[in-house]
Amino acid sequence: MTSALPVQATPVPQPEPLPELPVITDPQSVSTADAHDLSVTLFRRLHVLDEGTAEYSYVRNTLVELNLSMVKYAATRVRHCSAPWEDVMQVGTIGLIKAINRFDPDRGFEFMSFALPTIVGEIKRYFRDTTWAVRVPRRLQELRIDLAKANDALEQELGHAPSAQQLAERLDITVEEVCEGRLAANGFTSLSLDLPVTEEDDAPGTLARSLGVDESRFETVEDLESLKPLLEGLSERDRTILALRFGEELTQAEIGARLGMSQMHVSRLLGRILGRLREGLLSDEGQADPA
Secondary structure (H helix, E strand, O other), rough: OOOOOOOOOOOOOOOOOOOOOOOOHHHHHHHHHHHHHHOOOOOHHHOOOOOHHHHHHHHHHHHHHHHHHHHHHHHHHHOOOOOOOOHHHHHHHHHHHHHHHOOOOOHHOOOHHHHHHHHHHHHHHHHHHHHHOOOOOOOHHHHHHHHHHHHHHHHHOOOOOOHHHHHHHHHHHHHHHHHHHHHHOOOOOOOOOOEEEOOOOOOOOOOOHOOOOOOOOOHHHHHHHHHHHHHHOOOOOOOOOHHHHHHHOOOOHHHHHOOOHHOOOOOOOOHHHHHHHHHHHHHHHHHHHHO
């Protein structure tokens, strides 16, 4: 009977041992340089752990505490004057957690350069969604909230949008206060002039294109209309001199040669005619001001 030959097992390559978790009693007291080095080690560990385990939660929470200084830095840069510091820090910490969840240490990027835009973006989004575009008194800010709640309740009860009088009766305030609150609510958000006029793809352009602009030539039209009765009051010779000077753009010497007078005489006549027209325009404006 032939004896079986011993089979030599093929060695299975073992994964590299994971670094030991450092013990950090007070993460926020760690220096910036040490926090950077510890974060690199913790990110490598976090990358191979299963989400939901106690070890995963410990590593992620430690990373959050080690990098809270970035949240403070970002909050200081973009802090809104009316926003509570605690709220800004809380929102920035949410951005930090999102950055930690998405960061991949194998891609070779520094965590700070990856995390700061996320933190700043989260804080700016908070300002956009919760702060007023125009500063209004706190009384009106609270009135806006009360009006919105009362409007929803009355609309459910009445089946239509409530009037200002109905809102005033519900909140026990005057109609003038309701109008003031509605006007103040316009300061909560602002529209960019670069927004499309409509949500359709074939919209004609942005909101700025639909806004009116000052047309300088309107004043020219008004001046010409005001000059008409003044020109009718001039003599035939004076109107001819004006037509030759400002219509055909002839020089004073050329006008004198055509009308048989000296250049000096033409100059005196032009000065007198223009002075008379100027005086007439100014007197018309003076009469129109009291009206």
